[in-house]
Amino acid sequence: MFEAFANLLAFGLLGLDPVSRTGAAVQFFIMDVAKIFILLVTVIYVMGLLRAVVAPERVRAFVRGRPDWQARVLAVSLGAVTPFCSCSSVPLFIGFVEAGIPLGVTFSFLIASPMINEVAAVILIGILGWKLAALYVLAGLVVAWIGGLIMQCFRPERWVEDYVWKIRMGEAELPAPDTSFLGRHRFALGEVREIVGRIWKWVLIGIGVGALFHGFVPAGWVSEHLGGESWYTVPAAVLLGIPLYSNATGIIPVAEAMLGKGVAVGTTLALMMSVAALSLPEMLILRKVIRWPALALFAGVIAVAFTLVGWVFNALA
Amino acid sequence: MKQIKVLGSGCRNCEITANVIAQAAREAGVEVEIEKVTDVAEIMAYGVMSTPGVIVDGKLVHAGGIPGPDAVRAWMDE
Secondary structure (H helix, E strand, O other), X not given: OHXXXXXXXXXXXXXXXXXXHHXXXXXXXXXXXXXXXXXXXXXXXXXXXXOOOOOHHXXXXXXXXXXXXXXXXXXXXXXXXXXXXXHHHHHHHHHHHHOOOOHHHHHHHHHHHHHOOHHHHHHHHHHHOHHHHHHHHHHHHHHHHHHHHHHHHOOHHHHEOHHHHHOOOOOOOOOOOOOXXXXXXXXXXXXXXXXXXXXXXXXXXXXXXXXXXXXXXXXXXXXHHOOOOOOOHHHHHHHHHOOOOOOOOOOHHHHHHXXXXXXXHHHHHHHHHHHHHOOHHHHHHHXXXXXXXXXXXXXXXXXXXXXXXXXXXXXXX | OXXXXXXXXXXXXXXXXXXXXXXXXXXXXXXEEEEEEOOHHHHHHOOOOOOOEEEEOOEEEEEOOOOOHHHXXXXXXX
């Protein structure tokens, strides 16, 4: 349906040649804009109706006081359904520390939260199929789990800024949500407006990059250089993803174009995870609560984990 | 006079929230004093982790994201 619509618009209305590079790129762009934005609005609305999102305050209350492994299971799985805004990462970090939650568990949460979310998961299924979606989510959970464990081994407590330990958090009852259907509907609409308003730029840029890749990068060149035989393509993808930042949803069309041209699965996944989870601005915000060595270690551990995941998938493919 | 505090580290959403409240107050003809709380320790003392949060006359009424227009109007009537 989306393909027919995009064909009609790109080749019929605009009169572009289907075999030309521009034609292919424009058709890809129109198709993905329609598909992704319709999916995005629908998924966010439905999640809003169900109130499927979990507030970080509740995660904190849930995780505190549990044995390490239980806390980590909860942090990783709740991280996947907690909406994450990097401007909240500092209070979140402090709140977890104050609740006595081990730092390793907090790091697990900080890795899982931006990388996996239910919206990106559904759009992944819609665009790339459930197999790839499952691989991405699974890889994300594993990296979050192991990344937090490794951070723990380095005793990161010594790098936490002193003032963080002194903060005492109040216990406030969050206002009870309006659970009537009208209340849910309003909340869901608000969520759509807020989230789409926040991420639409990332998604459009992602679709643009995907369209250019789809139209202008020759498949022969891709299979020769990015087909998965050369070991260095995976770490290169991870490094490329560090300065680049996008929302987890925005990177999906890029991955779609890459896979379509024959880029190896592991290389594509490594780039996706790196772009979504490793971002310089977020790292710099965390500098308010932890010192440089911990930040460098955090970035290093995740980068190595993404590279390993990429290699494993390339080897299995 | 209502004392309203907007809790947030100064991100864009906090600015927007403060503006939304100021506008709703003007429309309702309610006198308000809006204070932006940017100190993390003070924000946490209210029990808020997801910013922006809103405190009306000492009571937490909202946390996380920009509050909806209906909610903001309701605070003015209280």
